[in-house]
Structures are given as C-alpha cells and as structure tokens.
Amino acid sequence: MSEKIEFVKCLIIGSGPAGYTAAIYASRANMSPVLYQGTQPGGQLTTTNDVENFPGYPDGITGPEMMIELQSQAKRFGTDVRDGWVTSVDFSGKIHKLWINNNKEIHCETVIISTGASAKYLGLPSEQKYLELGGGVSACAVCDGFFYKNQEVVIVGAGDSACEEAHYLSKLCSKVTMLVRRDVFRASKIMANRVINTSNIEILFNTETHEVIGDGQVVTGVKFINNLTNKISEIPATGFFVAIGHKPNTEIFKEFLDLDDTGYIINKPGTSKTNIDGVFVSGDAADHVYRQAVTAAGTGCMAALDAERYLASLE
Ligand SMILES: Cc1cc2nc3c(=O)[nH]c(=O)nc-3n(C[C@H](O)[C@H](O)[C@H](O)COP(=O)(O)OP(=O)(O)OC[C@H]3O[C@@H](n4cnc5c(N)ncnc54)[C@H](O)[C@@H]3O)c2cc1C
Numbered sequence: 465m466s467e468k469i470e471f472v473k474c475l476i477i478g479s480g481p482a483g484y485t486a487a488i489y490a491s492r493a494n495m496s497p498v499l500y501q502g503t504q505p506g507g508q509l510t511t512t513n514d515v516e517n518f519p520g521y522p523d524g525i526t527g528p529e530m531m532i533e534l535q536s537q538a539k540r541f542g543t544d545v546r547d548g549w550v551t552s553v554d555f556s557g558k559i560h561k562l563w564i565n566n567n568k569e570i571h572c573e574t575v576i577i578s579t580g581a582s583a584k585y586l587g588l589p590s591e592q593k594y595l596e597l598g599g600g601v602s603a604c605a606v607c608d609g610f611f612y613k614n615q616e617v618v619i620v621g622a623g624d625s626a627c628e629e630a631h632y633l634s635k636l637c638s639k640v641t642m643l644v645r646r647d648v649f650r651a652s653k654i655m656a657n658r659v660i661n662t663s664n665i666e667i668l669f670n671t672e673t674h675e676v677i678g679d680g681q682v683v684t685g686v687k688f689i690n691n692l693t694n695k696i697s698e699i700p701a702t703g704f705f706v707a708i709g710h711k712p713n714t715e716i717f718k719e720f721l722d723l724d725d726t727g728y729i730i731n732k733p734g735t736s737k738t739n740i741d742g743v744f745v746s747g748d749a750a751d752h753v754y755r756q757a758v759t760a761a762g763t764g765c766m767a768a769l770d771a772e773r774y775l776a777s778l779e
Contacts, residue, residue: 478578480507482747484534485764491541506531555720600683605629621707736767
C-alpha cells in the first residue's frame with residue numbers, strides 16, 4: 465500500500481558534492497530541504513582514494529571521507545538526509561510530484577536535481593578488477609593524471625574528450641599511448657591534430673584493449689589487439705585511462721526537461737534553471753565539460769540560491 469503524500473518545500477535528488485552543497489545552502493536559508501541519496505550515497509567521489517584538488521584540503525583527503533564531511537555539514541543545518549531512489553517524476557503542474565522507490569509520493573515547491581553522471585567503462589574483467597582495487601584504472605585524467613607524473617600510460621577513446629584528456633596527460637606523463645578502435649578519430653579535426661602533433665603521444669589505430677595486466681595490486685601494462693590482423697601486443701603502462709564518454713543520470717526527467725543529444729539537462733545560461741519553473745539542476749547532470757567536484761559544488765550553491773529566490777517570488 466502506498467504511503468501518505470508528503471509535502472516538501474525543497475527536494476534535493478542526489479548526494480554527491482552538488483547535492484550536499486545545495487543542501488548546506490538550502491538548510492541555512494530555512495528551506496527545510498529533504499535530500500534523497502540514491503543508490504550511491506556520496507556520489508562518484510566515493511569510488512576514489514585521493515582527492516587532491518578540492519580547495520581547503522592542503523594534504524588531500526579520500527573521496528569517502530570528504531563526502532562524510534559534506535554530509536555532516538548539511539545535517540548540521542537540518543537537512544533531512546534519506547535513503548531512497550527517485551523512480552519517477554511529474555513536472556506537468558505547478559506542484560512538482562516525485563515518487564520514491566515506486567511507492568512514496570512527494571509534492572514539492574522546488575526540486576534540485578543533482579543526479580550526476582556515470583563514466584562509461586569497457587567492461588573487461590581485468591579493467592574492473594584494477595578499477596575496484598584503485599590500482600591504476602581511471603576515467604578522469606584531470607582527477608588522476610597527476611598520480612602518473614613521468615610515467616607511461618594508455619588511454620582509450622577517439623572523441624573530443626579523449627583527445628583533450630590525452631593531451632592533458634601528455635604534459636604530465638613521459639609517454640601516452642592512445643588506442644583508437646577505428647582507423648580515424650571521432651574527434652573534431654582540431655582536437656585530433658592536437659594529439660597527432662604532440663611528440664609523446666603515440667596513436668594506435670584499429671586497436672582495441674584485450675586485457676589490462678598487473679601484479680594483482682596495480683596496473684603494469686596493457687595487452688591490445690589489432691582488429692585488422694588480430695595480432696595481440698603488449699605495452700608497459702602504470703595507468704589505464706578510459707575516455708569513452710559519460711552517461712548522465714537523467715532518464716527519469718526526459719519527458720519534462722530539455723536534454724541535449726547525450727542526455728545532459730540543459731540549464732538556462734549562467735543559472736541553474738531548467739525549462740520548468742521551480743526545477744533546478746546542479747553538478748555533472750548538466751555538465752559535460754568540467755565534471756569536477758568543485759564545479760559540482762559551485763553549481764549546487766547556485767541551485768539552492770535560485771530555488772530560494774524562486775520560493776521568495778511565490779510569496
Ligand atoms: C574515479 C573518479 C575520481 C574522481 N576524482 C576527482 C577528483 O580527484 N577531483 C574532482 O574534483 N573530481 C573528481 N571526480 C569527478 C567528481 O567525482 C564528479 O565531478 C562529482 O562527483 C560530480 O558531483 P555530482 O554531485 O554532480 O554527482 P555525483 O557525485 O555523480 O552524485 C550523483 C548522486 O545522485 C544520486 N542519484 C542518481 N540518480 C538518482 C535518483 N534517481 N534518485 C536519487 N538519487 C540519485 C547518486 O546516488 C549519487 O549520490 C572523480 C570521478 C571519478 C569517477
């Protein structure tokens with residue numbers, strides 16, 4: 465039997481840096497926010513060990529520790545943090561309706577979407593093994609490239625982001641080998657030329673990852689296969705970067721919100737506003753460019769301020 469409908473002034477979906485920052489601002493502004501954590505409490509950062517680029521932590525901090533601190537800060541000001549997954553929404557009326565776990569119905573004046581995005585991986589068992597061990601597999605060059613300074617790394621991907629990440633790594637690493645599945649890049653010419661013209665990037669076309677190899681703890685190399693000749697070769701590497709795209713967690717909103725071709729929510733420029741009044745977006749769910757904890761937190765702040773102003777305008 466479904467529970468009684470609850471009325472909420474400000475509902476925040478997601479418990480990453482965007483959601484918790486929105487919660488800190490909303491609770492301090494007396495908006496009594498309720499935050500649903502989803503199936504990944506703490507968000508993407510809970511899958512990484514060292515966060516060294518978030519301001520305020522001169523010695524770095526682990527991702528899980530940082531997210532516990534953000535949660536405590538949000539709770540300190542009264543955010544109601546709950547377990548639960550938003551399974552569907554109805555943004556067709558003035559009051560926004562959401563359902564939690566296909567059961568509980570909530571009616572809200574404002575909604576802040578902070579559902580993030582998930583990096584895509586190849587899905588090879590060896591890749592997943594070293595990803596889970598934190599032993600040298602990463603989907604974020606800007607986040608983790610620094611740990612591979614003066615080392616040899618491999619990057620997989622052929623689009624603009626892959627080229628940008630390969631170029632970023634080339635400034636830190638002694639050698640970057642780029643594995644490209646087809647005989648051409650998917651990236652724009654200008655981005656492709658940038659990697660082609662970088663002396664310490666080697667591009668291997670018609671090449672796919674066969675296996676990420678390691679010593680049981682950390683990555684030591686990559687086996688790759690030429691998909692024209694089926695020849696398998698091996699190169700040494702301490703880092704394996706996957707740059708084959710991200711999937712924003714926005715499926716449940718697509719009936720009501722404007723999304724771009726890849727599913728990112730489109731916000732009104734310079735704001736967190738969506739095409740629906742009272743529905744705001746923050747963090748990676750609307751950001752295919754920066755995808756950093758600090759930018760997610762910044763837009764979480766914007767969403768809470770925009771929501772607060774919207775509520776004031778209703779009064
Ligand atoms: C391995 C790795 C290492 C990284 N390292 C760094 C780093 O060192 N520095 C840095 O700045 N950035 C780093 N990043 C990027 C950073 O983690 C993200 O940019 C940031 O977490 C985005 O924050 P967010 O709040 O938008 O979303 P996320 O952190 O993705 O959180 C999304 C939240 O939404 C919830 N959710 C999703 N759908 C629903 C739903 N339907 N109902 C309820 N809840 C839902 C999830 O459970 C989750 O809590 C790293 C990312 C990865 C994957």
